[in-house]
Amino acid sequence: MRAARCLPSTPLLRSLTTSSRLSFTPARLQCLQKHPSPVQCRTFMRGQRPSSGRAVENINIGRMRNESHDFHVRRRNFLLCGAIAGVIATCYTAYLLSIALRKPKKLDSGLPGKADPFTTDAGSKRKTVLHDAQGREIVPTGNSTVPTFPRLIETGIGAEAGQEEVNGVEYTLVGLGVRTVTFLGFQVYMVGYYIATQDIAALQSRLVKEINPIATTLISSEKDALRQALLDPEQGEKLWNSILQDVRPRSLFRIIPVRDTDFHHLRDGFVRAITARSQGNNAEFGDESFGLAMKDFRSLFNRGKVPKSREMLLCRDSAGRLTVTYDDGKTGMGSIGRVNDERISRLLWLNYLAGKQVASEPARTNIVEGIMEFVERPIGTVATQVI
Template identity: 45%
Template structure:
């Protein structure tokens, strides 16, 4: 008896049953895996990845502090860099240009005389008389003193500058440092001098501002005058009238405390004159004043002004301003002049009055010097100065 092989249909049914059996055998294993996955806890983050709100706040604070420090360092570096550039620029000595005096003399002519310090005789008990220069402290070690009294050649007189008859005695009204920027960088020492013979006219003019018939001021009146001189508007009016009406001869003596040049000095003065012309067009706004400013600028088209050298601006009885410079090598030289008295008056007011002045210590010193004048009877100050120097 032969056995017939199963048909293809039977074979398919057997194969399907075997697969179903295998699937049923895997069910418990799958269920166990699902059960273990459901009960297994979620993986915890690494310690460095735990960012709670406090940690986030701390990190944000640290980030802000970092950028704040960077801005501070950058700002400090910028300021120090600018200071270094300024110091380097102002320390370079430019080669001096040849000075051409308008007087027709050679720059090295020994007869060209600017002025000389006035010496006085001091005699101590039991000692020989000693001739010394009476000086005033300036407040800086670079230019430690200014002469209290000096002799200066009369620019309005006749005859050669070397003639002793042309020399006029001047007394210091006050002095002070000019500084620039918030760092208080010293630029120069400035002193204002008045001819000894003209002190009485200054006394009388200032006393009349308080009491028209008085010959001296008492304590309360002195304080009243001082307040007026410090007031921006009243002080400008008083000094403007004194300079215009009295014809007093005055000097502005400037000695730089660091190397500079004529251009820097000129620019500051021209800016002040231009601002005055714009604020008072009625008196300073005409075309002739602009021409006078250009003439004044031409006097300073020169080279460097080393520290310790002397520059003097003189104002004569008619208000003419003359500029003198002593480089310490060739003798003092007259650089030129401007006849428009408004130029010298504007320059003088830059140191005497207004809301801001070129040197507040100088203005304060000048006002204190004026107070010493007005507390004495008119005419007695010049007598005391002359007798002191005999």
């Protein structure tokens, strides 16, 4: 008897209708129950048919190659960015360390709020004086391009007969500040006001007598009155005008550009300031000699560029003569001319010291604070003490 051939699996068998099941023989049903897989059963004379439901895995070699390449590219870029960031961080740290090592050490010259043996009140603020690598005393400016100003300057300009002709004149820093232009506050140059050390006593006496005619030094309330007078537009200009005309202390302004400029730009600013202060007073400034002096002053600045960090000195001697010196970076500091009319230097000095509008308000305020340090000490003692 021939064995019956198996039919599809049990689930398929279940889907069959009852009528179709009845057409199967008992032997065929028994075969379906024993072999639930979709393969057919072996018959007596026929071998098993090959299965057509074998699972086949589809592998895309090109896609795998592209994914591997993209992964390695991303990995390389990530490592490269990390290496570059590490090099930049190392270089920046080394730069900061070099700045810190070259930074001058601070000299304890008296701290705000502490008593000072040369002052009359314990709350006087002192200038912070530093020492550079050569041991010179310097004062911080707060500007990154021109970080410090020397506390003392020695020059032969303004020297009088005697020992000064050999050693030169020593000038002491009174105050400093930055000159800005436009409402955006573009910085043009740093300016510092210096007075000949030997002439400070005469300036002290004039300022002290202005507040208290019988005093040799000022107390706190008197200092406040003098500070208010110096900052007042009218009183300050009147007081400084009398000092520059009567006392005539030898002094100078040290100008250091913080950005590249030129002589014509500086000249235009100086000329505008002098012209504005001379207007309205034809009795003093309306003569022909003043016009010739202005012409000579303009001719001093018929030059080219002034790179940043170049030093310029505007010096006023005891006769009021103005001498301009400049360091061109090649031949060193040298004179570029002189104007003998004292009115030119006086008006130029007032442009920084007093009035409603000054060239640099921070400089004027700092100069006034420096003056307060003078008048709080006995007359004649400032020249022998550290400011």
